[in-house]
Amino acid sequence: MTFRLLMMIVLPLLAVWTRESAALEIKDVTFSTENAGTVTFKHAAHMKKKRSNTPNISCKACHNQNMVKGQHYTMAQMEQGQSCGQCHNGKKAFALAKCTGCHKVRDVTYKIRQTGQVKFRHTTHLGKKQECGTCHNGIFKTSGNPAVTMKDMEKGISCGACHNGKKAFSLASCITCHPVRDINYAVKGAGKVVFSHTGHLAFQTCNDCHGTLYNASRSKAKVSMAEMEKGSSCGACHDGKTAFTVKEHCATCHKM
Template sequence: MAKTFHAGVVFGLFISLCGTGIAFAAAKSYEYGNVLMSEPGKDNTALPVTFRHWSHRGKYTCRLCHVDLEFAQLANGTGVTEEDNRNGMYCGACHNGKEAFALEACTRCHPKDKQHEQQLAQQAKREFQELKKTLPPATYGNKIDWMKAEQDGIIKPKDFLQGISLRKNEKMVNSREEPRTPALPGLPNIIFSHAKHVVWNGCGMCHPDTFALESGKTPITMKAITEGKFCGRCHGTIAFALNDCTRCHSKPVLNPGS
C-alpha cells in the first residue's frame, strides 16, 4: 500500500485556522523570537531592550533560563530590575564579565536613543546573517534548524550554571517517542519525541503546569495551540513556527482505498 501525506487535508486545516482569526507570525527571520523588555516601574521614557533569542539559544538551553534562572515565558512577565541583575539574578547570572560581557557594558543591550536603537538592530541583523550561514537551514521562523544543529554537534547548548543549577538525574529522563492521532481524520499522525524536547527543555518547562503528567490526559487542540497554549507556548514564538506542519505531523497516513 502506498503511503502519502494528504496535502488537501493540511491545506484545509490551515484555512480553518485562518478562519478563526488567528494569524501565523510573519516576522523576518532575524526578528523571529525577539522580545521587547521594558523595565518595571519606569515612566516608559527609556527605550526597551530587544532580547534576541537566536543569539542565546545556540549557547544555552531554554530550560537553563526559564527554569533555573526563573525567566517567565510571557514577555515582561518576570519584572527584571537593575538591582536583580546586580545581585546575580536573571541576566546578571551570566552577564558578570566571566560567562558573558559584564553589566557595565550597558549600551550593548540598552539603546541610548532611537538612532542607537537602529544601530543595534542593524548590527544584530548582520550577526544573525553570519550565524545563519553556519547552521542547517529551515523553512520558517529563524530559518535555522536548531534541533539538527544540536543533534549534529554544531552547537552544544549549556544546561548548567555553577551555583545555580542542580545536576540532573539521568535515570529520571524520559526519552521515549509517543504517537498521537489528530482529531481531524486523514491528517498525518504526530510522533512526539520526548528525547528531542528534553535536550532543550528538561521536564519542568512542560510538566505539570502546561501538560498533565499522565500521557493523553491533556485536551490539546490546534485552536488552543495557535492561541499560545500547550505546544503554542514555544512553537510559533521561539521554537519552529506553526506553519511548519510536517515537523510534527510527520507520520504518513494511508490513501483512502489504497
C-alpha cells in the first residue's frame, strides 16, 4: 500500500524529469529560407516550464499531423495553423506578424571605395508591420545584388526606391547614409588643423575630393605646405581662386 502510494508520487515525477532532461538534449533546428534568412527553433526554450505564459508543452503538442517531420511549411500554411502557426497566432505565443521574432536580421555594411562605409539597418527600417516583402525580393535580394551607383538610385533603383524625398529623406542628404567626421591633423610648431567635412559640404560633394585627392581613409603620407602650394591636398582648392590661399591665412587653418 505504502509502496504503491510512493510509486504514485515518484513515477509521474520521474516521467516529467526524464521528459524534461531529454528535451533539453534535443538539438536546435535551423531552417534556411531562400528569401528570409535563417530561423532557429530551440527545443529548450520551448520546454522551459517556469515562464508563466509557457504552457506545459508535450512532444505531441508539436509533433503531430500539423507538423510532419522533414516536411517544409510556407508562411501561408503556418497562417492556417500548421507547424509554428499551431501556437504562434498571437494567442498561445507571439504572432507570425512579428517576423524578426523568428527570422534573424542584421545590419548590412556597404564598403564603398570613394566614401567609406554605409550601413543599412534592418531594425530602423522595420516598422510595427515588419514587412520583409516591401523590399524582399522586389527591391533587394538578400544577397548577390549587383552594385549600383548613385545615378542608378536617382532613377528609383535600390535605396532610391524610397529615398526620393517622398517615402523617405532624399538622396541629396548624403551624410545621413555616408557618415563623416572631423579630421584632426596634429602639426608640430604650427598648431593643429581641424578639417570640417560638414563645413565643406556646402561647397563640395564627396566626389570632388574622394577618389581624386583623398581616399576615404587616413593616408599615412603627410603633405607639406610646400606641396600644398603646388596644388596637393588642401592646396588643390586653397589656391586663392576656389578658396583662400595656403600661402597666407595660416591661422584660419592652424589653431594656435
